[in-house]
Amino acid sequence: MSRLTDYSRLCIHTITTKPWSIEEACGNFSDAGVKGITVWRNALEGKALMATGRMIRDRGLQIVSLCRGGFFPSIDAVKRSLALEDNRKAIDEAHALGAPMIVLVCGADPGQPLQESRKQIRDGIQEILPYAREAGVKLAIEPLHPMYAADRSAINTLAQANEMAAAIDSPWVGVAVDVYHLWWDPDLETEIKKCGRMNKLFAFHICDWKTNPEDLLNDRGLMGEGCIDLPLIRTWIEAAGFNGFIEVEIFSNRYWAMDQHRFLSEIKEAYLNC
Ligand code: ZN
Numbered sequence: 001m002s003r004l005t006d007y008s009r010l011c012i013h014t015i016t017t018k019p020w021s022i023e024e025a026c027g028n029f030s031d032a033g034v035k036g037i038t039v040w041r042n043a044l045e046g047k048a049l050m051a052t053g054r055m056i057r058d059r060g061l062q063i064v065s066l067c068r069g070g071f072f073p074s075i076d077a078v079k080r081s082l083a084l085e086d087n088r089k090a091i092d093e094a095h096a097l098g099a100p101m102i103v104l105v106c107g108a109d110p111g112q113p114l115q116e117s118r119k120q121i122r123d124g125i126q127e128i129l130p131y132a133r134e135a136g137v138k139l140a141i142e143p144l145h146p147m148y149a150a151d152r153s154a155i156n157t158l159a160q161a162n163e164m165a166a167a168i169d170s171p172w173v174g175v176a177v178d179v180y181h182l183w184w185d186p187d188l189e190t191e192i193k194k195c196g197r198m199n200k201l202f203a204f205h206i207c208d209w210k211t212n213p214e215d216l217l218n219d220r221g222l223m224g225e226g227c228i229d230l231p232l233i234r235t236w237i238e239a240a241g242f243n244g245f246i247e248v249e250i251f252s253n254r255y256w257a258m259d260q261h262r263f264l265s266e267i268k269e270a271y272l273n274c
Contacts, residue, residue, distance in 0.1 A: 002238065004246075004272050011036025011064045011245035012267065013205075014043040017260045022052060030059035032264055036245040038065045039099060041090065049096035057098065064245045065140065065176075065203060066090060066099040071107035072124030073117035073154060080120060083107070087128045095135040101202060102132070103140050103176050108154040117154035122164055125173060133172050140176040140202040141165055145184075147216055158182055158191035165200045174202035177237065178249065180220055183209060183228040189236050196240025204237050205249045206230060206274065218251045223270040230274040246271070 012034055014025050022043040029037060037056060044052065056063055069090040074080045087102075094102050106121045108114065125139060132139055143161040144153035155161050161175045175195050182188055195201045208221030208228050223230055234246070248267055255263050 004274070007033045007268065007271070008035055009244070009246050010034050010268070010271050011038055011062075011247040012264075013038045013040060013067065013247060013249040015040045015067070016248055016250045016255075016267070017264065018256050019260055022047065023055070026056050026059045026061060028261065028264060030061055032268060034268075035060070035062060036064045036247070037061045038067055038103075038247055038249070039063060039097065040067045041093065044093065044097070049093055050098075053096065053098040062245070063097060063099045064247060065101045065103050066094040066097060067103045068105045068142075069102045069128075069139070070104035070121075070124075070142075070153075073107045073109045073112070073120040075109050075111040080124070084124060084127055087124070088131055091128065091132050091135050091137050094137045099137070101138040101140055103142050103203065105142055105144065106153045106155045108149060108151050110150045114149060114154045118160075118164075121154060122167065125164075125168055129168070129170055129172060133170070137172075138202060139173050141173065142176040142178055142203075142205075143181055144178075145181040156181075157185055157187070158195065159187060162191055162195050162198065162200065165195075166198060171199070174200035176203035176205060177201065178205035179228050179230060179233055180205070180207050180209060180249075183233065188233070192233075192236045192240050196242065199241075201237070201240055201242045202244075203247060204234075204242060204244065205247045207248065207250045215253065218253045220250045220252050222250060222255070222266060223248070223274040225270075234274065
């Protein structure tokens, strides 16, 4: 496995340093030598998108993705059509910003069977696909840990994401592999290989899984702090042909509460060790 010796492939999600505005994040990432940024839509509220995209590029940062679209399923047809509308809006935002890809947190409705939610996810992606292609924006299906199957995502394994991407069969639809969601899966290596073979490995998100997290959403660990074998998973990712950005995505009440400059230094150090 290649060692990470510099920050040329380091991307940080704006949500990781949530207390910073998009302007602060850009300036501070850029000063720190970070090369990629994934922008969360909450960071764009009230912003002029094209100008924000220019500001990001002027700071020498590459926009990796816009987070996030998805949330397709609902037992209520009106809500399903509102979700499609919101996804089209996200595609417009990505296009204006200059983001080449949208990460999809696919959604689930606890009021209906998972199979039904999965069918609605597939229908939803197929519905927005022509619009995404027209805008030049790729869609990455992100499987979420099964603890979120009730209401955040009915796609819970890489096998399911691969299967859906294969069934949709478009070069514009692929998969985002996030170690927080997938590290436990005994089929992970096999499925990463498969994803690579299909040319569907669009994104790689990292953080760590702490034993006994205080909060299942907002207590993710910094790389090296938990039990995920990141060097091993990165070996698999790279063997599958992926050489894109390695994206640090950490939701953490604890890290958001600390000095974000110090946190950024810790991220950089932890990154080189993973
Ligand atoms: Zn992720």
